[in-house]
Amino acid sequence: MSIELSSIFKAKKPIIGMVHLPASPGQPQFKSKPDLKAMISAVAADVKALQDGGVDGLLFCNESDLPYTTRVNSEVGAWTTFMIGAVHDQLKL
Numbered sequence: 001m002s003i004e005l006s007s008i009f010k011a012k013k014p015i016i017g018m019v020h021l022p023a024s025p026g027q028p029q030f031k032s033k034p035d036l037k038a039m040i041s042a043v044a045a046d047v048k049a050l051q052d053g054g055v056d057g058l059l060f061c062n063e064s065d066l067p068y069t070t071r072v073n074s075e076v077g078a079w080t081t082f083m084i085g086a087v088h089d090q091l092k093l
Contacts, residue, residue: 011057016057017050023064024079046091047087057093058093060084 005014022039023029050058061081062076 010047012055014056015054016059017053017055019046019050019058019060021062021064021080021083022087023066024062024073024076026073027065029066030065040083042089043083044090046082047090051090055093058091 006012008014021043022034023031047058060080060082065076
């Protein structure tokens with residue numbers, strides 16, 4: 001199934017900003033005693049900077065989950081949902 005970008009964005013050539021999430025629980029880069037408040041603040045700052053910079057859309061990614069695998073563990077999906085939910089009220093796009 002294909003979705004035309006023109007049905008989603010008003011811009012003829014939309015600019016999509018990437019929000020990089022911190023490493024997910026269970027991943028090697030995840031800190032054993034994470035400062036969730038600081039992590040959420042960092043994601044919120046990225047969202048704000050990208051929106052203030054005029055992007056047309058946002059993507060969220062888990063590039064910090066190294067090494068890459070071909071299977072997504074349940075904690076990755078839960079973490080991504082949690083982090084996006086934490087900044088949901090700030091999303092304006």
